[in-house]
Amino acid sequence: TWTGTNINVNVNGNVSLLNNVTFSQTQLFSVKTGGTFSANSFTATFTSGTIEILTGGTVVNSGLIRTQNTVTINPRTGSAFNANLNVNTGTTTASELSSPYNARLYGxxxxxxxxxxxxxxxxxxxxxxxxNVINNGTISGSGDIEFQSGAHNLQGSGIISAEVNLLSGAVVNLLSNHQLRNVIINAGATFDITNRLVKFTITNPIVQNGTFITAGSDIEYNGTLIQNVSYINIIYVGLKINNPSGAVLQGNIVISDTLAMLQGDLNLNGRIITFTPDGYLSETSENVVFGTSGHMITTRTLGAPTALNVAGFGAILTTSVSLGSTEIIRGHAIQSGLNGGTSIQRYYDITPATNTGLNATLIYNYDDTELNGNPEPSLKLFKSTNSGTTWQKMGGTVNVIANRITLSGLSSFSRWTADSSDVSALVTIAMEAFYNPSTNRLNSADTIRAYLRNSSPPYAVVDSAKEIVNFITLNVGFQFNTATSGTYFLQMKHRNSIETWSNAGISYTAGNTMLYDFTTGTNKAFGNNQIQVDASPVRFAIYSGDVNQDGTVDIADGGLVDNDASAFVTGYVPTDVNGDSITDIDDAVFVDNNGLNFIGKVTP
Structure with a gap:
C-alpha cells in the first residue's frame, strides 16, 4: 500500500506496476502532462483521494483500475484514461472538475x-x-452518461439514475434487463433492447430520433410521479405501467404483445391504442386503462369463440357461429340517453363480419372505478345499433364480486354499455367501522337491507329490498316491486350496525328513482343518530357494533366479539365489525366505545 498526501507521475514519467498495489493517498494521485501510468496487467486499487489525469497524461489500457470507498476521478480534456475501471465499493465520482466538464473513459x-x-x-x-458498461450497482448524478460513436454493450442488474445519451454513431446493445432514468437516442444512434425489460422513472423518459430496436422487449414506466408515455418513433412490443401515480398517453401507439397494468392507471388522453392480433391487455383491480376520450381497438379473425376475452379488453364472447374478421373497441366516454340515465365509464363496440343469428353470450367486464355513481347491484346492459344515439335496455345478470354482467341469447353485437337508471331508490350510506378515512372508502362491500315504511303509526313495512353497498362510491340501489307512490320512511338495516331511519318521510314515485344520502349530516338520520367518520370529505355513518341486532350496542355485543377474537375467527361473520374478515381488537374498540356511549336505535 502506497500512502502519502500526493503521489505524482511527472512529465515524461512512465510508471508500471509489477504486482497488485493499493494507493491510499489523502489528496491527489496525479498523472501529469506527458506522464504515463500502467497497471501492467495487475490491479491498482485506489481507496481515497482524487485520481487526476492532466491533458496529455495517459492511463494505459493494461490491467485494472479499482476504486473503493470515496474516490474522485478527474480526467481532463485531452487526457487518455484508457484502462478498465472497476468501481468496487463506495462512491466514485468520475467527472472533469473544470470547464468543459467532459470526462472521458476509454476502457x-x-x-x-x-x-x-x-x-x-x-x-x-x-x-x-x-x-462497454457492466452496471450491477448504481450510476448516478445530475449530469449525463454519453455513449460515443461506436459499438457498446450495456448489461448488469443495476440502476442508472443519470441521463443516458446516445450520440450519433453510437450503437448500444442492452444485454440484460435494466433500470434507467431516461434515454435520449440522437439521430444516427441505435439503442437495441431486443428481448430485454427496460424500466424508466422520469416524466418524459424517451426521446427517440435515431433507431430504437424493441423486438421482443418490454418497456416499463415505474416512476413515482405521473409519467407521459413516449410515442414518437417508438414501436412498443410489451408495455408495463407500474407507477402508483399512473401514466398519460401522449400519442397513438401500437401494442404487439402485452400492455400490463401492474400499478396505477393509464389515461388514454384522447389517443388510440391499437392491439395487433397478438396483442393483449392485462389489468388488475383498480389499475386500468381509462379516459373520457380515446379508445383501444383490435381487429382479429375469430371462429366460433367460447368464453373468449378478445385482446383482454373485457368483452368475453361465446357464439355458435364463426364471426370472421371482428373489430372490438373499448372506450370510456360516458354514454347518455339510457332510460334517462348515464352509463358507467366503459363501452364496447363489437363489429364482426358475421353479425346475425349468433346465439351469443356476452360477459361484460368493468372495474369498480368506472361505476360513475351507478349502484353496482342494479347494473343492466344496454345496446345501441347507431353508435350511442339511441339505446335499448337488454338486461343481464350482474356479479358484483367478479365485476361482470352476463347476457345470453343475443342474435347480434353492436355497442354495449351498462347503467342502473331504472332502480327504485339510490341510497348513499356508510357503516362507521367499515369506513376508512384514509382511503375515503369502505374496507369492503357488504349487504344492506332497505325497508319502505308508512309515514304514520304503526309505520308498517310496505316493501323491502336487499343489495350490496359499493365500497368506493358508498352507493346502493334498491328495486321495490310492490310499493306504490307515496311518502315513506326509509329504514336501513346492516348485519352489525345500528338500525337507522331517514329523518322524515320521503316522497317516492313508482317508476322513478328516489335519492337519499345519509352521509351528508347527522340530521339525515332520525334523531340525528349518526356519527362523523371523515373530515375531508365530510361524511357521516350509521353506528357500528350491534352484533346481535337487538337495537343497542352493549356488553352482550362485546362478549360475542371478545369470544370470536380469542378464537381467532375469520371470514364473513357478524363479529367482524369493520369488514376486514378478521375478528380482533379493532372490532372490539368500536363495540366498547359505542357501548360506553349507550348507542342504540332511534325510531319514530
Missing part, C-alpha cells in the same frame, strides 16, 4: 453491487463512455 466500466459511479451533482457534467 470498460464495471460497477459492482452496492457501489456507485457518480457523474457529479450538476447538469454541466458529462461522462463520455467509449467502451
Amino acid at each position: 470498460n466500466v464495471t460497477v459492482d453491487v452496492g457501489a456507485t459511479l457518480s457523474v457529479n451533482n450538476s447538469n454541466v457534467y458529462t461522462l463520455m463512455i467509449f467502451a
Whole structure:
C-alpha cells in the first residue's frame, strides 16, 4: 500500500506496476502532462483521494483500475484514461472538475453491487463512455452518461439514475434487463433492447430520433410521479405501467404483445391504442386503462369463440357461429340517453363480419372505478345499433364480486354499455367501522337491507329490498316491486350496525328513482343518530357494533366479539365489525366505545 498526501507521475514519467498495489493517498494521485501510468496487467486499487489525469497524461489500457470507498476521478480534456475501471465499493465520482466538464473513459466500466459511479451533482457534467458498461450497482448524478460513436454493450442488474445519451454513431446493445432514468437516442444512434425489460422513472423518459430496436422487449414506466408515455418513433412490443401515480398517453401507439397494468392507471388522453392480433391487455383491480376520450381497438379473425376475452379488453364472447374478421373497441366516454340515465365509464363496440343469428353470450367486464355513481347491484346492459344515439335496455345478470354482467341469447353485437337508471331508490350510506378515512372508502362491500315504511303509526313495512353497498362510491340501489307512490320512511338495516331511519318521510314515485344520502349530516338520520367518520370529505355513518341486532350496542355485543377474537375467527361473520374478515381488537374498540356511549336505535 502506497500512502502519502500526493503521489505524482511527472512529465515524461512512465510508471508500471509489477504486482497488485493499493494507493491510499489523502489528496491527489496525479498523472501529469506527458506522464504515463500502467497497471501492467495487475490491479491498482485506489481507496481515497482524487485520481487526476492532466491533458496529455495517459492511463494505459493494461490491467485494472479499482476504486473503493470515496474516490474522485478527474480526467481532463485531452487526457487518455484508457484502462478498465472497476468501481468496487463506495462512491466514485468520475467527472472533469473544470470547464468543459467532459470526462472521458476509454476502457470498460464495471460497477459492482452496492457501489456507485457518480457523474457529479450538476447538469454541466458529462461522462463520455467509449467502451462497454457492466452496471450491477448504481450510476448516478445530475449530469449525463454519453455513449460515443461506436459499438457498446450495456448489461448488469443495476440502476442508472443519470441521463443516458446516445450520440450519433453510437450503437448500444442492452444485454440484460435494466433500470434507467431516461434515454435520449440522437439521430444516427441505435439503442437495441431486443428481448430485454427496460424500466424508466422520469416524466418524459424517451426521446427517440435515431433507431430504437424493441423486438421482443418490454418497456416499463415505474416512476413515482405521473409519467407521459413516449410515442414518437417508438414501436412498443410489451408495455408495463407500474407507477402508483399512473401514466398519460401522449400519442397513438401500437401494442404487439402485452400492455400490463401492474400499478396505477393509464389515461388514454384522447389517443388510440391499437392491439395487433397478438396483442393483449392485462389489468388488475383498480389499475386500468381509462379516459373520457380515446379508445383501444383490435381487429382479429375469430371462429366460433367460447368464453373468449378478445385482446383482454373485457368483452368475453361465446357464439355458435364463426364471426370472421371482428373489430372490438373499448372506450370510456360516458354514454347518455339510457332510460334517462348515464352509463358507467366503459363501452364496447363489437363489429364482426358475421353479425346475425349468433346465439351469443356476452360477459361484460368493468372495474369498480368506472361505476360513475351507478349502484353496482342494479347494473343492466344496454345496446345501441347507431353508435350511442339511441339505446335499448337488454338486461343481464350482474356479479358484483367478479365485476361482470352476463347476457345470453343475443342474435347480434353492436355497442354495449351498462347503467342502473331504472332502480327504485339510490341510497348513499356508510357503516362507521367499515369506513376508512384514509382511503375515503369502505374496507369492503357488504349487504344492506332497505325497508319502505308508512309515514304514520304503526309505520308498517310496505316493501323491502336487499343489495350490496359499493365500497368506493358508498352507493346502493334498491328495486321495490310492490310499493306504490307515496311518502315513506326509509329504514336501513346492516348485519352489525345500528338500525337507522331517514329523518322524515320521503316522497317516492313508482317508476322513478328516489335519492337519499345519509352521509351528508347527522340530521339525515332520525334523531340525528349518526356519527362523523371523515373530515375531508365530510361524511357521516350509521353506528357500528350491534352484533346481535337487538337495537343497542352493549356488553352482550362485546362478549360475542371478545369470544370470536380469542378464537381467532375469520371470514364473513357478524363479529367482524369493520369488514376486514378478521375478528380482533379493532372490532372490539368500536363495540366498547359505542357501548360506553349507550348507542342504540332511534325510531319514530
